[in-house]
Amino acid sequence: MTTAYPPSSRTTPSRTPDRVGYDRATVHAVLDEALVCHVGFVVDGRPVVLPQLHARVGEVLYLHGSTGARGMRAATGAGLDVCVTVTLLDGVVLARSQFNHSMNYRSVVAHGTATVVADATEKAQALDALVEAIAAGRVAGCRPPTRKEYAATTVLRLPLEEVSVKVRSGPPNDEDEDLGLPHWAGVLPLSTVAAAPVPSPDLEPGIAVPEHVRSWSRPVSG
Amino acid sequence: MTTAYPPSSRTTPSRTPDRVGYDRATVHAVLDEALVCHVGFVVDGRPVVLPQLHARVGEVLYLHGSTGARGMRAATGAGLDVCVTVTLLDGVVLARSQFNHSMNYRSVVAHGTATVVADATEKAQALDALVEAIAAGRVAGCRPPTRKEYAATTVLRLPLEEVSVKVRSGPPNDEDEDLGLPHWAGVLPLSTVAAAPVPSPDLEPGIAVPEHVRSWSRPVSG
Structure with a gap:
């Protein structure tokens, strides 16, 4: 496996191409730090975007949640075309000019077909990963699912194949002629x-408050 | 105008209906606190979700950004069907059981047709609102757009008509039979x-660092 996702027509930007990359490690770090993703899918030709919990295991992204939701039921068949987007905000970028205001951020966009996880072993691992993704160490600190709870949960599986990451960082990009203005930047x-x-x-x-709760942080240190 | 958005088939949930509401003031507060939204639209029958800056002015949501992006150009014509979703994370909910883990959050979903703002006065007000949305007081602390910058920016307009807000708050919902377990919750x-x-x-x-930067907070106090 190469260290980068191969670009596709959908992951090749039409603007600010210098901010877009495909490095797997960078993508993984963003997915792992984010507590929530936004899942887009199409219902009757129109877009729907819902927040969902997610967990990455290797090159698979697992999605938890509203599979009872309208439209997502399609995932139980041939699968559901999704676009999963994760955005971490790193800073407010205050430029001398209104025009050059921006945000520092890291954002991953993953396209693909999500399917329901049917395999029992994979589903159990995915459910563990989903809890660990919101609080590392928590699986050992709570009661595992019963057979009934297990059956009541649906997990979707999205292979990470068509993926890009966009990053803006650093100070504002002010115009040269603005550098003498009296505005803080x-x-x-x-x-x-x-x-x-x-x-x-x-x-x-x-x-007592357990260590995995006391030391909770984002990103997970160590 | 009533105090709530009228529910539609798209904003009526098929699950956890008790968490969904339509109150305008609640919706406005979530939109105003969030620094970023996720805009979903359809390209060649498939979903695309991109992070964007937004600003609310009354019952209109303005979107800034990737209008050069593939697909969003459709907004220059009859408009672009979008689903704009904003999610604020308020807490990690740690239950005794793995199954009852959750997040506390407030999430707004707005469906509609986004169009490009053509009116000069409306565009100028929207651009101001977009900067104020990321840092209140900033418009007075930076240089206004030149004619050229103004022309180089595209703003989309989405009327807030088909909108819902979903809220989860409070402690974990543990099963009665789990209350005696030795796990912190x-x-x-x-x-x-x-x-x-x-x-x-x-x-x-x-x-010096100006007051509007020194006192920046989310949500904006006062």
Whole structure:
């Protein structure tokens, strides 16, 4: 396997091509850091975009959630054409000119056909991965699914084949003639942070906050 | 105008209907807090989802960005069928059971036809709104667009008519029989925060960080 996804007509940009890449490691890092993806599909010729939880295992992206939702049921047959997009915001880019304002971000777009995971072993691994994706270490800290819960969950599988990543980083790109203007310019770095854990109101006394909750962070360090 | 968007077949959920609403004020708050939206449209019968900047002005959502992008050019004609989805993540929901893990979130889905803004006054107001949407107060702190920059920017207009908002909040919904398990359960509240502003390397000495940058926050307070 090469270190990059092969570009396709759909993943070759018509603008700002310098910001688009296909490096697998970069794509993986964005998918793994993001807590949510946006899944697009077509219903009666019109677009639908829904937020979903996702988890990457190697070169497969698993999607969890609204498979009962209108339109996504098509995935139980031959599969569902999807576009899965993940966006991480890294900063607000404040330029001297209104025109050059922007965001720093990393965004992955994956095209393909999503199908329902039927294999029992793969489904169990995918469900574990989906929980680990929102809180690393959590699978060992909670009750595994019962047979009934297992059957009540649908997982979709999207092979990562037609994928690109777009990145903007660094300071504003101001015009030379704007550099002398009296306006402050720079970047406000953004991050997603967790506040102190809030225990369930019905939590039994004496159950301490476990390490995997106390050390939760995005991206997962180490 | 009523206080809620009228439900349509597309905005009436087929599952978890208790989490879906149509209240305009709730929808507006989510759109205004979010820094980015995901715009879905159809190209050659297949879905495309791209991140875009947006700004709401009353009951209109303005979209900025990749109108040069493949497919979005259709908006220059009769308009482009889009689904615009905005998701704010409020927390990781850690249940006793793997099955009941979830996220707390607020997500808006808007369906409609996006068209290019042609009216000069509306376009100027939309461009201001797009900058204010990422940093309130910024329009007064930077150089306005030149005639050339103005012409080089395309803004799409989506009337907010067919819109819903889905919200999950609060503690995990554990099964009664799981309450005695020795697993910690609760919520990790999430927020997007800005670190200290990073000045452009080419910033003239003596230009202080302005108040609208120093006090940047999400959601905008006050």
